[in-house]
Amino acid sequence: MAWNYVIGELHIDTTIYGNMFVVDLEDVDKRIIENLHRVRRIMRARIELAISRHCDGIDPDNLFGWEGNAAGLHLTPENQLDYNRYLANVAHENGLAIGLSDDREQLSDLVGDFDFAIINLSCVDFSLECHKYKPFFDARKPVFNIHSVSSIAEGHQKQDEICSSSKRPHDMNTIIKHDYTNWKLAC
DSSP states (O other): OOHHHHHHHHTOOGGGGOSOOOSSHHHHHHHHTTSHHHHHHHHHHHHHHHHHTTOSEEOOOOOOTTGGGTTSSOOOHHHHHHHHHHHHHHHHHTTOEEEEESOGGGHHHHTTTOSEEEOOHHHHHHOOSGGGGHHHHHTTOOEEEEEEESSHHHHHHHHHHHHTOTTSOTTOEEEEEETTSSOEEEO
């Protein structure tokens, strides 16, 4: 569920984002965190939207606002843990699985709260940070590496490249999607 779809569908008050023209969706992420109560209300509505669409799980993205002050809001690691756990609790209260994306530094703290992890692309592409997902591997929870491609041919090429890579952790599940259709390949 991307911001651009959900903002329109939920008729969210754009004053939350301030007086800005949204060019980059990351700008929305930075602005929206400024009011955590509103953010939580919006995210609860997004989770309810997933339920109404009969989703089995959700994958909220960009859950690392505190790392290197990425959001520009001086969030603490504790702020991030609290917010991430809030999302996990709301998902579970509504019978949804939830994945943890991007918050590599807090994986060991959050492994008990999340059902699966979405691995950072740099892990496989550059052999970096794969070891940080060890808490999920050790807990026997799925770790997914998701790539979106623009054509079926590109998907098969990516599948050959990734699935045969010695850099790919053997426990990791790779899913290659053609845009946002039901077509997919896996290792």
